Amino acid sequence: MIETKEPSMSGALRISAEVGSRIYQQMWRIRVFEEHANELYLAGKMPGLTHLYTGQEAVAVGVCEALQREDYITSTHRGHGHCVAKGARLDLMFAELLGRSPGYNRGKGGSMHIADQENGNLGANAIVGGSAGIATGAALSAKMRGSGQVAVCFFGEGALGQGLLHEVMNMAQLWDLPVIYVCENNRYGEYTHFSETTAGTVLGRAQALGMKAFEVDGQDVLAVNEVLTQLVAAARDGGGPALVECHTYRYHGHHVGDINREYYRPKAEELEWREKRDPIKLFGERLVAAGLASAEELAALQAAVREEAAAALAFALAAPFPDPSEVTLHVYA
């Protein structure tokens, strides 16, 4: 079965006010978390650097809203959004970004390796495409155990250049594994436009394997969610894998230090996406238009998230660094 879904921003909202608020809140939590992360970097308070997800929130939230807590995801170096959307706590995430002891990985992973196994997040991954095997293996495991779990493999379009992804997609299709490959095409791999690195089409890669393939407007959280809900249900019922290409955009540079980037990406293009295709703004407008939330209610949600994030950050900044004696802890289980 090979299908293509056209991007759609129209149509009545088939969600409840409660679900709408949760989706809005989750996207906003990602946005605010990353505002703080960027500030921490610019203020020299965060070790290393980080890759911001800002602009792509509808993909993470649209996908994870289609999943159960026990379902698996694997994430990328640009992974804060996936982590929040899958249910992580902001305080433990901030603590990890700052290398503090209570962080999700006890300060041993940092931004690029946050894992939250209690919510099914098998970890961000700093090797581009490196988690494709893990996600597919988690799906194999789910199938072998008969657990009914589904795995989602998030990756950027840059990972299409990695052989591992194609190897495991082949096996997933051969064996009807319950895994959904979510390609976040944010148009740039590091400092290079994807058209310079990607021959053919994204969907064509899956279609060549006989795998279901869809593309969707990644700025439309409900469109993403609708496609994923169908695919996840099918995968759970033994319907096998699928690939979804989500067209999206990262507002910031490749990482927080990539500030002067006009040599590879025009400012006008960034402005266009920020102003006309912002996933949170668009979704908020739709909620209001549909009468599912008032502007005041959305403002209150925003304020509540800002309060949550500020408290979470304060917790993390006050948290201790790991004791040096922990350096040899957990090399082996």
Next chain:
Amino acid sequence: MSTLEALVAAARPEAARVITFSQAVREALAEEMRRDERVFVIGEDVAEAGTPFKVLSGLVEEFGPGRVIDTPISEAGFTGLAVGAAMTGMRPVVDLMFGDFLTLVMDQLVNQAAKTHYMSGGKLRVPLVLRTTLGATRRSAAQHSQSLQAWVSHVPGLIVVTPSTPYDAKGLLKTAIRNDNPVVFFEDKMGYTDKGEVPEGDYAIPFGVADVKRPGEHVTLVATSSMVQVALKAADELARQGVSAEVVDPRTLFPLDKETLVASAKKTGHVIVIDEGYERYGVTAELAAVIADGAFYHLDAPVKRLGAMDVPVPFAPTLEDVTVPTPEVVVALTKRLLAGEA
């Protein structure tokens, strides 16, 4: 069983059973798969074919294709699948046909499997065994003959096992499968038909415990995997010449039983370390350093190393045979060492 029968049984123990190295590997796998339904085998031609070396023949008949999984020729891919399966409740045993193919799986093994437990602050585990082969002189040329155990021994987070006998293979493979860490398990492809005494039923050999394969007084031959038999043959010849050689097999390169190696070195005062990996920056270098560090003031001569010649393994028999340490080479070096000439 009556008391009389028990007495009779104890008085007449069954003759020790002799099986091959590959039978020992297969038996360990089968017993562990019967014991634990989470254990499964994945790799190229592992099912009906039983691998090109026929090590796994019969497993698919007992456990079915759902637990003895034939894959496409995608080493990185199926190793990655195993990592993900291990992280989520299964205990995969990966079959990597030739050790040379480690090049193809290094990211999944080194950047993913080895680091996951540490990077996750101890929350995620990767109980994975990757069985692969080492050893030259099979006329397989440069891409099917390497002994790359040094590469993985370098990586924190990995356990590296190098059994040299059928007995050790069965006991160590069981320990590997029951261990919660990624384990790389090297089998000498030229030793699959070697025979040895192997008990039926369950036993496990702990990691990090070296085995003195032959006690001796004048020189210590520390040998790994394929080189243990080379060292034992050399020891036989040395004995005929009046030299008593002790052969010590570390059995696991990590964790490494430094105490046993150092104790033997202190006893004999002369040490040669033999491993079939490339000599340059190889396993022999690490073992020699451990011994020099722990036994320096007891040594009568420098610790000598014998590894594979630092060349790509050549095809022509006349060329290939000179790249690997032989009993003759070990005997000659031992005599020079004891004469103060090495």
